[in-house]
Amino acid sequence: MRRMHVVSAMVGAFALLTLAGCTTDPGVTAPTETTGSEETAAPSVEWFDQALFDKQDAERSVVPEGPDGKPYLQYINAEMVDTSQYKAEGAKKGCFANASISNPWRQTGWITMNEQLKALQESGAISELETRDAQDSDDTQIADIDYFINEGNCDFFVISPNSTAAMTPAVERACDTGLPVIVFDRGVQTDCPVTFIHPIGGFAWGIDTAEFLIDNLQEGDKVVALRILPGVDVLEQRWAAAEKLFDEAGIEAVDYFTGADPVEIKKIISDELAKGDVKGIWMDAGDGAVAAIEAFEDAGVDYPVMTGEDEMSFLRKWKETGLTGLAPVYSNFQWRTPLLAAQMIFAGEQVPQEWVLPQSPITAEEVDQYLAANDGMPDGHYAKFGGEDLPGYPTIWQERQIP
Template structure:
């Protein structure tokens, strides 16, 4: 997918002061008894880390190493680690996955892509998958059980950061190499952590666009999925930095629990309250179409908003000529997680932190990400368009 791999990334250098830290609120409407929450009266998340923020802002400007035609193999500032002690030559490998959940279309596209990647590696003799269904206690139990199943490598996509960190540390102590991907943990014991640049970059890219379009004093609604997941917390933390700096009036910060119907209801309430909005910032794209529909139902033009690379939003963007941007959290990292596991079991060095490029979809690159014939909630950054079984295995025609 050469055009997708080379999508332009707009970089803006940021200099900010130290941020205050408090714990995040629990999932819900995002409202307090006194009314909506604004950025002005919401302190930074306990997940905010100034050094990590600065690093991701810089990484947006760094060209990744490797072939842009295979972005799932590219690396940004890799520090390679020796994996010789984990090599298992001359035998079929048992690869095990502890997955947080298959509770949204991004994860469904990702898991479909991961299974296709497994088929490309004849040395993988068995692929065992357990799904936690979005429950921390279930995933903790899953990880303990997998350590009795003879896994040669353990791949983990954590449900939440804090709760899964001790379980991942315990898995590392078993001697089986651990690959963490997608969501992170607060330990460096895994052999590699696979992820795109990160949540700060995602949040900053989208917030810069919204702030530019809304202007100083512009009224912006922030729609979030749920608290407690590091990458999502970091997206909002970065957006808050941008909105505070640019003087944007964040009139509400609301959780929708990845439920488009709930998101649409929230947006409708804010339209009734304010008459209109100058922008809607979303920490993920699941509710972007529902957001546009809320404005259409109210007889209003949708303001500048953010989305991701799911087909329903991209098609609506093109059809209605929306003012939009789609930072991505590329699905191809599900490929990279399997590839990292095979490299480790081959004794091939891997980056201790495998940082992947994170393309941004703009009006100029929108057509490059449209995949005709794919389902509405297919995510086009899967890197799967030339894999065996595409598009049928992904629900396409």
């Protein structure tokens, strides 16, 4: 059964949702099979956008505004919007249409969001957060949003879209209610929400990672790119940026969709190693990073130069092996920001229309710092989760208590 629940001070925890496969955006023609890009059908959407590439490239060096030590409330180059029309007293009910909690990044964020909710319930800002989990289905999430519009008795909407194009009309219907709509994580093709919250973005990730690999490799070296799924803007943009830079630098890059399946990742790497030297591994998400490293160990060859993510399993394997690595970050602390934004909106405070959060990779010089700060956390935890000041820290995250 699909999870539908109300998160409130009166409701107990639900069982962990099992990992589910991801669906693609119906507006995108997906590759025909999980093989290299040279053997698959090209997507029907052109994901590279030079203006957005340039914007995110510049934002990487901007010092964010906002309170020190609270990156989840910081913002970059914001255009603030007036929210005085929504100012109202009393605790408000939120309705959250979530794409899923089907991977460790989303599970970590979901835990953090619920701990933030407890703090806001205690302060009287939010009464409850009714949540419907779409389990990675566009059709389900569209139905969830329409349910909230018609039946949810909501004071505000929070939407983390499953995919970009398919979810846009449903988000617009939520906006048409006149209630505040907050979109975060993945984008949609409308500017009707009061605020769209996200880290700098996929192009910034792609630039950070590709430049790192290029700086540590030679022209003509081969990189294997491991991608989890097509059709999601932040993922497609990561690869679009990296592919551009690899091409310009003369790096041979082949890409594969893996579904974040460790068995598939090992097979892909093993097959590529059988063809010849693989000098670099690029990933658009850290799931399965350890499996990729283990494929090199199984083959008895030198470790690659590699980019993973700030998931603890990768950081620990990176430290253990001493490989040349970088942990790009798609700031997990963003899961706190939508509820804090709702509090600000109902207080009539200005919020950024596009709320761009800081997004800084973990470098080799910082690995020990983040390993120490997250000692005792499970492998699926994300180092830059930003919840250290919340009520359940550290136990809730250590025990992986997923509502």
